[in-house]
Structures are given as structure tokens and as C-alpha cells.
Amino acid sequence: MINYKILARHYRFLLFLFLLSITGSEQILASDLLAKTRSTKAEALAFLEKIDQTKETSLWPNVKPKLFYDNLKLNLEDPGTFYPGRSTYFCGYGALSYLVMEKDPLGYVKFMNELYDKGAATFHTTHFKPSAAVVQAAGTLKFKGVLDIRHAEQVWFLVLADHYKGYLNFFNKKFQEGDENSFWASTNLSKFVNMVNKLCNVHVSAVGSDLIKPWVKDVYSYLEKRIDSTTISLYINNRIIHKKNHDKIKFSIPTHYIILRQISRQGDVITLRYWDYGGETEMQISNRTLKKIIFGIITIDK
Amino acid sequence: MIRSLSFFSVIILFLAASCSTKMISNKYYQEQKGTVDSIESRYEKLNAKKPFALAFTDKKLNIVSIEMISDTLTRIYEFNPGEKRLADSLLKYNYDTSGVNYLIRKMQQTKVTWINSVDYYVNDQPQQLIYLSIKPVTFRYLFSPPQYLALGYFRTAQAFDEKGRLLDNRRTKRVRKIKGQVFYRITDRICYTITEKYR
Secondary structure (H helix, E strand, O other): OOHHHHHHHHHHHHHHHHHHHHHOEEEEEEOOOOOOOOOOOHHHHHHHHHOOOOOOOOOOOOOHHHHHHHHHHHHHHHHHOOOOOOOOOOHHHHHHHHHHHHOOOEEEEEEHHHHHHHEEEEOOOOEEOHHHHHHHHHOOOEEOOEEOOOOHHHHHHHHHHHOOOOHHOOOOOOOOOHHHHHHOOOOOOOHHHHHHHHHOOOEEEEEOOOOOOOOOOHHHHHHHHHHEEHHHHHHHEEHOOOOOOOOOOOOOOOEEEEEEEEEEEEEEEEEEEEEOOOOOEEEEEHHHHHHHEOOOOOEEEO | OHHHHHHHHHHHHHHHHHHHHHHHHHHHHHHHHHHHHHHHHEEEHHHHHEEEEEEEEOOOOHHHOEEEEOOEEEEEEEEOOOOHHHHHHHHHOOOOOHHHHHHHHHHHHHHHEEEEEEEEEEEEEEEEEEEEEEEOOOOOOOOOOOEEEEEEEEEOOOEEEOOOEEOOOOOOOEEEEEEEEHHHHOOOOEEEEOOOOOO
16 A cells, blocks of 8 residues: 555655756855955853843743853854754754854854844844744754753754745745754755855855765765865765664655764775764765765865 | 455455554553563663663664764764674773673564663753664555654653643643654653654
8 A cells, every 4th residue: 555645745845856856966166255254262252251141031032041141152162062953954054053163153152142132133244033933932942952951052043944945945934833843944955055155154165966966986085185175064865874764765865964074994994073963973884875875065165 | 356356445444444553562562561671771771881872774683783972972883783893892982891782682682773862851951761662573554664663761750641642741731742753651651652763
């Protein structure tokens, strides 16, 4: 018996993937003509210390000031702790956060403080005015691991997902309870590149697409050559290396964003060290698997 | 022709109507209760000493993936149970080698495909539950997703509504979802769900 329920649930997504496949593999090159904005962790911490961290606001009814400002301090002191939450579709914003903190922590903390105070704020040239539903939801996300008590990260992820829209969000643009776990929050490759370009203010280039793998002859060499001079984010099919069921047939689609930290090879065994979900992970895979999982390679100027 | 159609319709109806997910889960848990509970308690003790998670990544449960978790790094490696590399790695990273090996064998025998510790927060204070999933041998419809029985072991008694659904707490009556799933009561501390993903 065909499970029509499953097909019905995913038909819109499948239709989009089909349409996307017609467009084929794309090469995205995004460059920014604006002056590069850089700041340091020390500047950001100094700014944060001057703020009254006990102030309450009715603009964010469920955000607790202590949890909000403690979280901002943690973000500055240890940017690697950004945690997009268990079972959410926030991984793209998690990787973006890592990059933003690398480039402009002061910009981040100023933006978050303004957002908290006024309910709207501008980051570099992009103005964010979150919807009422998102404002209401911030501070209420539950059972997402440590994200539950990280109210600044809840605000940040929800506001980003509310503002940036790609074709994957086409049928679900308005936030409703639980949408952090749905396509409302998902990020396709060009949306990711656009977000990095806008919020990090640096040159970003990418190879690959949402459906077709990058036309790179030797993926390992490609990554190894660039890892020291640029920051690399990978758009991968996480279902292959982090299986969630025992089905042998799986959709070959990317599902996750990571920041590549190290890569090395010994024989056919490739050791990857990457950042995602608030920490670093090391795993060993074959060259074939590496090629199989990567759909997008995004290089960001250091 | 009509007779064949009728025959297939009856078969399909029978298959569609037979054994609800609740019956499967309760039955499996009750049958394996002793072993599953002992796996959970053994894991809890080992995990408290040095955190880790275990998953069987293949259908026959012959490949075990171990996540060795430290403050700065999570190492994920795959082994065949009993392989020397597994023991060497456990030893290298200061795990209780015999304890983890015993757990892997027990999980394999009981078809426990995944076990880990999940953190959550009550009144902004951290709590933990042990999450494990089991792959019982069940009939599967064509093109239907696989089904796993997932169990959540809380350390303290939880609130449930009249339908047996796990709640956030007694006051709010908000249904609590773990990994996007509604969980149902087995005991006041243990609950279950049927899920398409084992982790």
C-alpha cells in the first residue's frame, strides 16, 4: 500500500526539488562593495558592560532580561557555543552566527541590544522588524536543549528566519507555533550566501546547488587548498553521516550547514573536524562519502 | 477478476486495521521490560562517568556508531561490535571498556538502535532524560517509513493529561513534544512514542 499521507505531506517540497533540478548546478558568486566592518571581542564586551542588563521590556513579553544578557555575554566570550536547538531547522542561522561573531561581534551585540530595546534594528544595511508572532514566540521555545534558556539566541534565530526568505519558505512564510521545526525556518544555498554576504560584509563565493553537487574534480584537494586562507562552510546531506533511520534508499538532498575547521587524509580515510550545534565534532569518512555528502562549498574571506 | 479484487481488498483492509501502534509499543516494552530497563540504568551510570551515545547505523545492527563527548569535542566513530579498534578507542579516551562493550551487546540483542542523554530545562534549571529507541520486528507497508519505538526515561515523575500525553507541567497543560513527537505514559517516569526516526 502506498503511503499517500507521506507523499501528500512532502509533495510541495518534492515539486520544488523537481523544478530546481531543471535549473541544474549553479555557481554563485557574491561580492560586496561595501567597506568591510570589523570589530573585536574586547570592544563588544566593553559595550555590553555599559548596558543596564536588568531592564525589562514589554516589546518581548517572554524574554527574560537576565537570560537575554547572560546569553549575549556567553556569545561574546565563547562564540562557538551558539546552539541552534535540537530538532529545529535553524542550522543555517547557526553557521551564519559563527561567521558573524568571527567578523563583527560588536555589530552583533549592538544590534541585539537595539532589537531588545526598540523591537526593530538595523544590522549593517539590513533593517529587521520582526512579526508579532515571532516576538511572542521568542523566549518560549522549549525542549530544544540549552536553547531553552538562551533567550538572545532564540530572538536572533527567529528574527533571521522571519526576515530572510528563500524558495523553501515559499509556502510557509508566516510563523506559527512549532514552525522553528518546519520549512518556515529552512535555508537554501543562495539564501545562505545572501545572508552571509549581507551580515558579514565580506566577499563570499560558493560552488554547488540545492540539488546538484559541485563540479569539483577532487573535493578533498579543493577544501584543503582553501581551508587556511578562508573560512569554509559546507552544505551537506547530514542524513548519510548522521543516519536517522535504517532505510537504504534516501533522498539525495542537502540538509545541514557546518563550518569546516580541519581536514586531513590518511589513505582513503578523511578526518573532518567541523563546528555545528555549539561545539566541534570529529569524524572519519571515506573520500567517496565526502563527495557524496557535499552539495555546497561556501568560502568566506577571512 | 472481481474475486481477486475482493481478496486483495480484504487483505489490505486487514493489514490496515491490524494492530495499532499503541498495541505494538506496549506489548514490546512489556515483553522486554527487564532488559530494556537494565540497559537504561547501565547507560545512565556509564554516561555519568564520561558522556557518550550509541547508535546502530545498519539494519542488521552490526555497525555501532559511538559518540564520545567531551567539553570541547565530540568524536564520532563507527565500528563492528567486538572489533579491536573499538576497545582501543574506548581505552584511549578513558571509557569503561567492558561496561560499554556489555551495553553494546545487550542493545544488539534487544534491538535497541540508539541511546543517549537529552538535556531539557524546568524553571530554567537543567534536567536530563535518557532517550532510547527500539526497532521491533513489525510488518511494514510498501513505501511507508520505518517505525521505531522511542522511550523516554525521566528522573522524576512527570505530568500527563487524561489521554496519557506527556505535559510540560501540571499547571500549563501544554503537551510537551520531544524531537517533535508527542509522548504517552507508560509509568509516571517512563513514556513512549512511535517515530520514523530512531534519533
